[in-house]
Amino acid sequence: MRRYEAFSMALEALRVNRMRSLLTMLGVIIGVLSVVILVSIGTGAKNAVESEIAGLGSNIILVVPGRLTTGAAPTQSRLNLQDVAHVRRVVGDPAKVTVSLQSGETVRVGRTEQFATIVGTDENLPNIFERPLERGRYLSETDVDTRRRVTVLGAEVADKLFGDIDPIGRQVSISGARFRVVGVYATVGATFGVARDAEVHMPVTTAQRLLGISRINGMAVGASGPDEIEPLQGRVLAALQERHPGDQFSAVTQTQLLGTIGSILGMLTGVLAAIAGISLLVGGVGVSNIMLVSVRERTREIGLRKALGARQRDILLQFLIEAVLLTTIGGTIGIALGVGGSLLIQALTPVPAAITWWSIALAFGVSVAVGVFFGVAPARRAGRLDPVIALRAE
Amino acid sequence: MIEAVDLTRSYQLEGVSVEALRGVNLTIGPGEFAAIVGPSGSGKSTLMHLLGCLDRPTSGSLRIDGVEVAGLNDTQMAELRNRTIGFVFQSFHLLARTSALENVALPLVYRGISRNERIKRAKAALEAVGLAHRLDHRPSQMSGGEQQRVAIARALVGEPAVLLADEPTGNLDTRNGAEVMRILDGLDCTRIVVTHEPEVAAHAVRQIHVRDGLIELDTAT
Numbered sequence A: 001m002r003r004y005e006a007f008s009m010a011l012e013a014l015r016v017n018r019m020r021s022l023l024t025m026l027g028v029i030i031g032v033l034s035v036v037i038l039v040s041i042g043t044g045a046k047n048a049v050e051s052e053i054a055g056l057g058s059n060i061i062l063v064v065p066g067r068l069t070t071g072a073a074p075t076q077s078r079l080n081l082q083d084v085a086h087v088r089r090v091v092g093d094p095a096k097v098t099v100s101l102q103s104g105e106t107v108r109v110g111r112t113e114q115f116a117t118i119v120g121t122d123e124n125l126p127n128i129f130e131r132p133l134e135r136g137r138y139l140s141e142t143d144v145d146t147r148r149r150v151t152v153l154g155a156e157v158a159d160k161l162f163g164d165i166d167p168i169g170r171q172v173s174i175s176g177a178r179f180r181v182v183g184v185y186a187t188v189g190a191t192f193g194v195a196r197d198a199e200v201h202m203p204v205t206t207a208q209r210l211l212g213i214s215r216i217n218g219m220a221v222g223a224s225g226p227d228e229i230e231p232l233q234g235r236v237l238a239a240l241q242e243r244h245p246g247d248q249f250s251a252v253t254q255t256q257l258l259g260t261i262g263s264i265l266g267m268l269t270g271v272l273a274a275i276a277g278i279s280l281l282v283g284g285v286g287v288s289n290i291m292l293v294s295v296r297e298r299t300r301e302i303g304l305r306k307a308l309g310a311r312q313r314d315i316l317l318q319f320l321i322e323a324v325l326l327t328t329i330g331g332t333i334g335i336a337l338g339v340g341g342s343l344l345i346q347a348l349t350p351v352p353a354a355i356t357w358w359s360i361a362l363a364f365g366v367s368v369a370v371g372v373f374f375g376v377a378p379a380r381r382a383g384r385l386d387p388v389i390a391l392r393a394e
Numbered sequence B: 001m002i003e004a005v006d007l008t009r010s011y012q013l014e015g016v017s018v019e020a021l022r023g024v025n026l027t028i029g030p031g032e033f034a035a036i037v038g039p040s041g042s043g044k045s046t047l048m049h050l051l052g053c054l055d056r057p058t059s060g061s062l063r064i065d066g067v068e069v070a071g072l073n074d075t076q077m078a079e080l081r082n083r084t085i086g087f088v089f090q091s092f093h094l095l096a097r098t099s100a101l102e103n104v105a106l107p108l109v110y111r112g113i114s115r116n117e118r119i120k121r122a123k124a125a126l127e128a129v130g131l132a133h134r135l136d137h138r139p140s141q142m143s144g145g146e147q148q149r150v151a152i153a154r155a156l157v158g159e160p161a162v163l164l165a166d167e168p169t170g171n172l173d174t175r176n177g178a179e180v181m182r183i184l185d186g187l188d189c190t191r192i193v194v195t196h197e198p199e200v201a202a203h204a205v206r207q208i209h210v211r212d213g214l215i216e217l218d219t220a221t
């Protein structure tokens, strides 16, 4: 018998028992559906975080005091502007180093108030971070050198304080001091829950005077390429250690952050997929059960086929193909529903869902494998039936 | 040509051995038409299953066309059934929900014959039993007589050397039974029919009487 014949016989048997076939497939359909959807959500979350980090700009080294570990208390900063000047010399290109000093303050315009993150920085910020302007200009070198009271507002702050009015040239008051708005940033969204649109930038020198301190929180160094990152990290850390013997400093890159977060989310996706995989396995047990019932029901048919010259292998193949068809068709329906479901989730909810080809290929492969694995026992039983006994069966 | 020498078949039932056949010697030549008769439980079906290579004897020798059946493995037995033997059963044994044409073509599937050729031969076989107008009917849409004629067409489609029929008229009324026997009368192959009915046995040239697992009387000897 040709393989094609076994295939069309199996298909015919499924067609004849349409309702039962569908119900049997249901377990596999649900299993595959959940694998595809859960992996889509996991991957979507991972992609979202990665694009958030990538949205910062490329090849950035963040330099902060202390050891950067999750859960550690923030270290009192010992960094100051002299350190920044030193790092600039070490890096070689002063334009590729920028600073950050942060503090939460209330910003007022007339009677409108808005709580914002004040960020003291300098003219090099746009050389390193992706921070497009909506209108106006960035901070300038002169602003920093002369401690001007000028500010560039984040999109959300500008909107809350000024609404439809163009803020450029207008005044805001921060901690009792008056500032002139020179620029407004375009909307960039949040990174790690940091609402960057709620920031208010001013020259770091102005911020230090306003807050009455001489330290800074950290600095950011832009590397010219991925290969330069590691040597640059080493040089910057060595330079800081030299100035502050005994103190700890950290220099981290997005790639390192990406790696950590990516592996956590990857693990989570794996666990979700494994849980969904268990339901696929349960679906397989259902297929096995129904195939055993089917073999029993069709004992006379099997006996007859053998009397007409079917070999053990022909019968085995027919039933095995039937089981594999059940799981494969079920798997295909599950994939279609899973992809549809992921697209729906993406369209209707804020949950990011990204369909990945590998989860689809895996779900399909596992469906076929489940069919073979759970179909073999019933198929062998069918193949081994004694034709005389089978023909007598009622 | 069928040659059985000292054929026995016993079943183990809860430790007790039931001897269904106790040493059958039988030679049936090509084209012969033989009837096997005997009381219920005498071993007629058991003998039929052995002659049809559906079952293996406990001891003794069975040669079909010179081939010793005991020396064949399961696959070779299946191939022998497919090429050499045609079965007709009392309860027709047609596949439900399957057309007459597909039912008749089934043995050719296991011979690896192409679909077009199968359809052609199955049509011819159905025409030969007078069912050219029932090709697409399912068993449930046909009378018992028609179903048995489909079963005969299925047994004959592969042009077997031997046709084995176990009570082929057992489920039919007299008229349909006579129709089935008329078809068997017109064949050239070796025919062996198991029956209870003397009128049916009368169609055969040779009568083999079985009792208690032994041949009691054979009109050929």
Ligand SMILES: Nc1ncnc2c1ncn2[C@@H]1O[C@H](COP(=O)(O)OP(=O)(O)OP(=O)(O)O)[C@@H](O)[C@H]1O
Pocket (backbone or CB within 6 Å): B011, B012, B013, B018, B019, B020, B038, B039, B040, B041, B042, B043, B044, B045, B046, B047
């Ligand atoms: N699978 C089996 N296990 C045990 N005993 C069996 C089996 N098959 C047949 N027998 C016994 O073998 C004997 C012969 O059975 P067989 O079916 O050949 O009789 P038969 O002549 O065809 O009877 P009938 O005319 O009623 O069909 C019986 O006693 C039966 O009980």
Ligand SMILES: [Mg+2]
Pocket (backbone or CB within 6 Å): B044, B045, B046, B166
């Ligand atoms: Mg019988």
